[in-house]
Amino acid sequence: MTACLDISNLSATLSNGQRVLRSVSLSVEPGEVRALVGESGAGKSMIGKAVLGVLPPSVKIVEGSIRLEGADLGALSAKERRRVIGAKTALIPQDPLTALNPSRRVGPQMTDRLVHILGWAADRADKRVRQLLDEVHIREPDRVMRAYPHELSGGMRQRVLIAAAFAAEPRLIVADEPTTALDVTVQKQILRLIAQLQKEHGTAILFVTHDLGVVAKISQKVTVLYAGKVVEEADTAALFADPQHAYTRALMAATPKYTDPLASLMPVDEAVLAGLAAEIAIADHDWRPSLDRKSGHG
Amino acid sequence: MILQRFLVRLLTMAVTLLGVSVVVFVIIRVAPGDPIAMMLPPGASQADIDRLRALYGLDRSIVEQYFIWLSGVLQGNFGTSISLRQDVMSLVLNRLPATLELATVALLIALLIGMPLAILGAREQGTAVEAGIDVANGAALSIPDFLWGLALILLFGVLWPVFEISGRVSPRLELPFVTQFYLFESILRLRLDLTKDLISHMFMPALALALPLAAIISQLLKLSLKEVMTLDYVTLARVKGFSETSVILREALKNAALPTLTLVGVQFTFLIGGTVIIERLFSYEGLGNMAIDAVINRDLPLIQGIVLVFALIFVLINLAVDMMYALLNPRLRHG
Numbered sequence: 001m002t003a004c005l006d007i008s009n010l011s012a013t014l015s016n017g018q019r020v021l022r023s024v025s026l027s028v029e030p031g032e033v034r035a036l037v038g039e040s041g042a043g044k045s046m047i048g049k050a051v052l053g054v055l056p057p058s059v060k061i062v063e064g065s066i067r068l069e070g071a072d073l074g075a076l077s078a079k080e081r082r083r084v085i086g087a088k089t090a091l092i093p094q095d096p097l098t099a100l101n102p103s104r105r106v107g108p109q110m111t112d113r114l115v116h117i118l119g120w121a122a123d124r125a126d127k128r129v130r131q132l133l134d135e136v137h138i139r140e141p142d143r144v145m146r147a148y149p150h151e152l153s154g155g156m157r158q159r160v161l162i163a164a165a166f167a168a169e170p171r172l173i174v175a176d177e178p179t180t181a182l183d184v185t186v187q188k189q190i191l192r193l194i195a196q197l198q199k200e201h202g203t204a205i206l207f208v209t210h211d212l213g214v215v216a217k218i219s220q221k222v223t224v225l226y227a228g229k230v231v232e233e234a235d236t237a238a239l240f241a242d243p244q245h246a247y248t249r250a251l252m253a254a255t256p257k258y259t260d261p262l263a264s265l266m267p268v269d270e271a272v273l274a275g276l277a278a279e280i281a282i283a284d285h286d287w288r289p290s291l292d293r294k295s296g297h298g
Numbered sequence: 299m300i301l302q303r304f305l306v307r308l309l310t311m312a313v314t315l316l317g318v319s320v321v322v323f324v325i326i327r328v329a330p331g332d333p334i335a336m337m338l339p340p341g342a343s344q345a346d347i348d349r350l351r352a353l354y355g356l357d358r359s360i361v362e363q364y365f366i367w368l369s370g371v372l373q374g375n376f377g378t379s380i381s382l383r384q385d386v387m388s389l390v391l392n393r394l395p396a397t398l399e400l401a402t403v404a405l406l407i408a409l410l411i412g413m414p415l416a417i418l419g420a421r422e423q424g425t426a427v428e429a430g431i432d433v434a435n436g437a438a439l440s441i442p443d444f445l446w447g448l449a450l451i452l453l454f455g456v457l458w459p460v461f462e463i464s465g466r467v468s469p470r471l472e473l474p475f476v477t478q479f480y481l482f483e484s485i486l487r488l489r490l491d492l493t494k495d496l497i498s499h500m501f502m503p504a505l506a507l508a509l510p511l512a513a514i515i516s517q518l519l520k521l522s523l524k525e526v527m528t529l530d531y532v533t534l535a536r537v538k539g540f541s542e543t544s545v546i547l548r549e550a551l552k553n554a555a556l557p558t559l560t561l562v563g564v565q566f567t568f569l570i571g572g573t574v575i576i577e578r579l580f581s582y583e584g585l586g587n588m589a590i591d592a593v594i595n596r597d598l599p600l601i602q603g604i605v606l607v608f609a610l611i612f613v614l615i616n617l618a619v620d621m622m623y624a625l626l627n628p629r630l631r632h633g
């Protein structure tokens with residue numbers, strides 16, 4: 001069976017030559033949730049953006065490939081890539097406050113992909129979006145769809161964005177820390193909602209988070225990232241039962257229990273970080289990007 | 299709440315106009331040059347001079363003169379032009395439409411040049427296309443409108459004479475117009491032959507006025523487009539599959555237009571100020587051209603009338619900008 005998402009040996013650099021992704025490989029099978037966990041700045045969002053073709057102009061892919069259901073994104077023209085990504089993927093963004101256009105009503109922002117990209121009739125798109133609003137427990141679809149974003153609360157907007165993401169039945173959703181910007185009380189509801197919709201729709205999700213508690217709750221597989229490098233990859237249950245890499249163990253020790261938000265965050269053991277830094281320095285020294293792919297896609 | 303804001307607004311406008319009228323009134327009277335001396339041939343008797351001074355009220359103190367003038371204005375009487383011996387109000391109203399048409403056409407040209415360049419530059423950011431647009435903007439901005447006027451006269455008037463270089467309309471034409479808005483009326487009457495003649499006269503002065511403004515619109519709108527295009531909702535639109543052009547048009551343009559709009563309002567008032575010299579350069583019979591004659595002749599009532607009308611236009615433009623700002627921004631509309 002072709003993987004829903006298959007990233008292999010992906011390396012990316014900033015314009016000053018600094019590496020942000022180091023030969024990253026990971027895959028997401030159809031219907032599976034893969035968590036991508038690591039500290040802030042590890043490059044998690046970079047991977048998500050690379051998959052969705054929205055890397056900032058300063059970041060170039062120098063090596064490796066990204067396949068969406070077998071289609072190699074790097075081999076497609078920009079227009080083709082946009083079409084494939086638009087048809088197969090969706091994004092649940094990190095910050096619901098900035099992810100909706102402040103000057104457009106919510107309804108058209110939810111239906112526009114269905115109508116303009118997928119070519120649905122307007123009433124079918126409308127019906128579909130209402131159905132999804134119901135699934136995310138929004139009881140007044142008329143009011144919400146007529147509203148401007150600033151008239152809705154943060155949690156409400158994230159529900160809207162989740163509903164919009166699932167509405168087109170994408171094969172893969174990239175969820176980039178979808179609960180981080182929300183109130184603690186709302187975080188759990190939103191997480192439960194995503195898990196529930198994922199099960200019902202059978203959508204594969206690449207779930208980016210820095211929170212191991214969230215990993216445990218939502219994912220079947222997990223990839224641990226440090227400084228743009230995959231340090232461990234495992235079934236979620238296996239990872240928690242028997243973490244293999246020292247960094248993973250340190251991260252676990254540093255993570256307070258998900259149910260205990262007051263527990264203090266411990267710094268990751270310094271010896272572990274020093275070891276990792278040495279490992280990465282050696283890898284960078286040996287690293288030679290193949291010269292036939294100077295400019296990546298993005 | 300809204301009514302209160304509106305009243306405050308009206309009051310500010312009135313105070314602004316009053317302030318402008320005081321400043322202009324004093325300056326043109328303190329400045330050297332005697333309007334009466336200009337009216338009479340050399341060697342006129344002192345008695346004649348005094349009689350004329352009294353006729354125009356120039357023998358009174360400045361404060362007295364001002365209040366006489368102001369009470370007239372409040373009754374709709376702007377006085378009589380010294381050099382043209384006609385009612386100031388009707389002189390101004392006769393010329394104003396020509397200037398308004400010129401400024402409107404210039405604004406349209408500026409938008410038609412500036413907006414597409416901004417969109418193109420934002421779409422092609424970081425490429426040679428954007429660099430080329432930046433260079434063109436820099437050039438258009440650093441050359442003032444009257445120099446553009448001279449360059450255009452050389453280009454389209456002399457080297458490749460396709461446009462008229464002087465006047466508002468060809469004198470040989472029979473004009474059926476009942477208003478002074480020749481251009482708008484010719485379009486409404488479907489007299490496209492006249493429209494063509496009017497445009498042919500208006501094109502160069504309007505383009506000269508428009509070029510610096512076009513550069514400002516292009517540069518500023520491009521900057522705010524680029525800024526808006528890094529925002530999350532734009533990223534989301536790209537993920538949805540929208541092309542870069544439709545991302546700009548659907549998501550970015552309206553929000554990026556807000557900061558541009560305010561500045562365009564300010565710059566448009568500069569453009570109207572620029573009509574004074576440009577109308578002179580192209581012998582275009584508008585208010586600006588008349589203003590220069592009025593200053594040369596020390597025609598105090600006419601200068602006051604013209605300046606007050608310009609000030610009123612500036613104030614109204616600011617009001618229009620604020621209203622459009624509120625209209626484009628849903629947060630203000632509901633707040």
Ligand SMILES: Nc1ncnc2c1ncn2[C@@H]1O[C@H](COP(=O)(O)OP(=O)(O)O)[C@@H](O)[C@H]1O
Nearest residue numbers: 014020039040041042043044045046047056058
């Ligand atoms: N627009 C950008 N231009 C250049 N570098 C960036 C940009 N955004 C992020 N980075 C850098 O790339 C690295 C990875 O960032 P990111 O993927 O956002 O981390 P994470 O999502 O894991 O917190 C960081 O070192 C960050 O400083």
Ligand SMILES: [Mg+2]
Nearest residue numbers: 044045046177
């Ligand atoms: Mg991130």
